[in-house]
Each structure stands twice: as C-alpha cells, then as structure tokens.
Amino acid sequence: MADSINYLLQSIGFIRSELKSRSEAPRQNYEGAPHAWVELDAKFLNAFEGISVDEEIILISWLHKSRREVLKVHPRGRIDLPEMGVFATRSPDRPNPLGLHRVKVLEIRENKIKVAPLEVIDGTPIVDIKPILKKSDDR
C-alpha cells in the first residue's frame, strides 16, 4: 500500500464569531450555535458567484486548535462512555482537523457572508464551500 502523502490546503477565508474559545463553543451547530461571518479572501470572490441568501451550504473548516495525534476519544468528552475511533465521531481532534458545517446564508455583503448556525470559534479558517445536493447529502 502507498505511504501517507501530504497535500497543501489554502484558506479561502476566515470566520468572525462571538465564540472565542473551544470551551465556549457548542459541540454541534444544532446545540445553540450563533450566527457568524465568513470573510472570504477577495481573490476567491468570483468562486462564490451563484450562491444566494436563504440557501443552505456546506462550509468545510480547518479546525486549527485541534490535536492531530488523537485517534480515540470518549464521545462528547464523557469519560463514562467507552472510547471510539475519531472517524466514528465528529471530534475536532483527528488526523486532518476538517470540520463540516451545514449552514444557512443569512446575508451577503461583498466578501462577507453571514451564516447560521455555526459552532466554530473566531479566526477558524475556511477551506471550501459547497452547495447541498439533495440526492446525495440528504438520503
């Protein structure tokens, strides 16, 4: 089998949020997460054309405060629950700390996009944005 290979991701923008630390952030977006702003890097603004207010989109974040060496966790940090592999959980601690966030677009102002609900903290890099495919993402 091929050895592990590295690839270079680039931020396309950053999150501005009232959430300033992991301890303030809800574990999932449906657990009371606030709205936040995506500040797109101006050079990627053309790539955003075609997305509208009220649409749902998927943000992929780089959870930059995560611990990448962690392979097993207690689900939801509850030590009374048996440890599971991180790929069986949505833990931010994982080999590649990518976050998947389904959010609604509330407002678009030039390169700033207001979305909700979003559980990531202020300063989190965004690396991709995708539309929802009803037939594939919502089976």
Add this chain to the structure above:
Amino acid sequence: MADSINYLLQSIGFIRSELKSRSEAPRQNYEGAPHAWVELDAKFLNAFEGISVDEEIILISWLHKSRREVLKVHPRGRIDLPEMGVFATRSPDRPNPLGLHRVKVLEIRENKIKVAPLEVIDGTPIVDIKPILKKSDDR
C-alpha cells in the same frame, strides 16, 4: 483581513476502484457509481473503531487530478449553461479539491472497507471519515 494561510493535509488511505479516469467517472455518486475499497493506512486503523457494516459515513477525499486555479465553471460541463462560481457547484476543480462522499459501508476486512456508491477514481487519497449526524447533515 488575514492573508491566505497554508495547512498540511495527510492521506489516511487511498481508494481502489474500477474507475480509472475522470472521463469514466459519473459526476455524482447517485448517477450509477460503483462500489470501491478504502485502503486505510494501518497507522490510522484505531481511528476507525466503532464504524460498522451497513452504516452510512461521509468520506472526504483529495481530488488529486483537479485544477486548483479554476474559479468558475459551466455546471456539469454544459457550455449552454451560464458559468457559476465553483463554490456554488460540486466541481472537482476548485481551490482546495476536497470531495464529499456519502457512502454505505458494505464490508470491513482489517484495514479495507468496501463502500458504495463512490464516483472517485482509483488512487484517490482519502483525508477524513465522519459519521452522519442526522440533525445536522440531513436537515
């Protein structure tokens, strides 16, 4: 605003598929994609513990044959349709060529996981695996 920053992704495994080129691959997994095998790097096997046959999971791939400089595309390659920003499409050509694939686990043999349907080509790196969160991914 902060400038674009780079991050290092690592492959956690690779896809083995009968699909050998982009021209053979369906555009979406619900358009007749075959099964495929994820060959997990042995050092990440512990991270997979807790995932079972018949479960649906999300694979995140690195679409290594993509063109990262593309910001606008004709949806589905149809030049009769107006160009859209790549973030409004699921085009593999995009600044960070991450693929999102919702698949069913059909079989698990040590570090090899048979999944379907999967539209990516043989040799595609996998960078993350996540469980489905009904309340968040399927709103």
